[in-house]
Amino acid sequence: MAIEVKNISRTYHAQNTKNGKVAALGPISLTVREREFFAILGPSGCGKSTLLNVIAGLEVPDTGEVLVEGRVVDRPGPDRAVVFQEPGLMPWLTVRENVEYGLKLRGLSPEERRERALQYLKMVHLTKYADARPHQLSGGMRQRVSIARALALEPRVLLMDEPFSALDAQTRDLLHDELQRIWSETHVTIVFVTHNINEAVYLADRVLIMTAPPGQMRRIVRVPFARPRDKALPDLGIFAAMLHKEIKEEVAKVAARELDPDWTPASPQQTLDPAAGI
């Protein structure tokens, strides 16, 4: 088991609620297998990022613990790399220096760093821009660098929090295929948070569907399609539409809680259409 999440829950303080607290996540337990591509779907605010941050060691859960390859997570570590929605490249460093920075902190020699940075920039096809500044790159290129920076640490687990949701559809399509290739080349375990159901169905081995907040496990779905997958395949669309229906139920729960009482879910005919969400 690459990742074992045991009974995790997290509550935040908030001023605008009755008891000054907001239950953000869980309790939730799950396991992610070695070399698995594991996607997480759920309504907005259900605690997907919180879960990912707990696995990353960026946040401490109120209850429970996370094991990565048998070791308890208590802080960020070299076995786990994270790619966020924002690339978060450091503008005062060149592209290569950005990729090298984590390696420098690991104590690699300048030659080793350089070599490894170029190796991973090559993996995302950006060696040409090694000496450019981040601001000279497009959004998609920046996210590529961010992926290279994470991979250069040679982590056991790659955690991705909506990494492509700020990109245009064409760039996203390209990066989907790149990520699949990288995943099969590096044997890294990937946990991939997304709002995009098609993305999850296209990329993942299994998909976790979370409930309305505080996010618990609604269901884990195995994606039954062999790789390489074809985005145009109607089966993928039908499968996505099925997941869409489940998530819509959870979203409706959130909306019923948050919106005025006169709100009702839209007519179900639209969501049963297999072509929806393709």
Add this chain to the structure above:
Amino acid sequence: MEQRNSVDREGRLRVVALQLAFMVVLLIVWHAIVAMGFVTRYLVPSPVDVGKAAYDLFQSGVLWKSVGLSLYRMICGYSVSLVLGTLLGILLARNWVAKATLGSLVLALQSLPSICWLPFALLWVGIDERAILAVVILGATFSIATATENAVRNVPPIYLKVGQVLGARGFTFARDILFFAALPEWLGGMKLGWSFAWRSLMAAELIRQDALGIGRLLEIGRAFNDVPMMLASMVLIVALGMAVDWGIFGVLERQVRRVYGLEK
């Protein structure tokens, strides 16, 4: 891209040319008004008189001595307030106890013109160089502290997360990430602090009787009813202030912003 750059440069050149032309016209108009006898020459000298006064100051060596002394005071006082203000700012940004207690004090003191400290400073440290330094330090420290605090606070949270994930902690994080992420805004604060320090110094030099300095020159000019000298000192004050503001801080800031991609 190249084309746009050259257009930008052309545009900038045009602006500079216009500025120069405006100055020249201003000088000519000023000179003409004085030469045609519209004003009492003794109260409003012509630019030529001012130039002559400046040249006399330069010849006698007083000019360099004054500039040297004033800049020396600035460098001493400003360095101290840069260190103090930066440390105070970091403390205010990262420690809520400090923010709740010292924070309001800093805010209050910032609204007190630092020259108001001079009487106190004279009482405490006596009539000597240290009183001027105290005023300069007090003039810049609080604005640098406030700017530093904001610079640290405004560091995008993504860098904190990225830093942690890459393994930067404690001092390493502060040196490698926090410092650079806060740099553009901090530089703005440094620039502001310098201009506050400059104002404070000029005020202090005007009031204090016994040491040379550019502010002093202005006051000496008044004592001798030497209006050209007064104007020459004022031009000097403006010129020096602008030289540091643009020549040092402006260039630094622009350089940093260009590297970071904050401006073309």
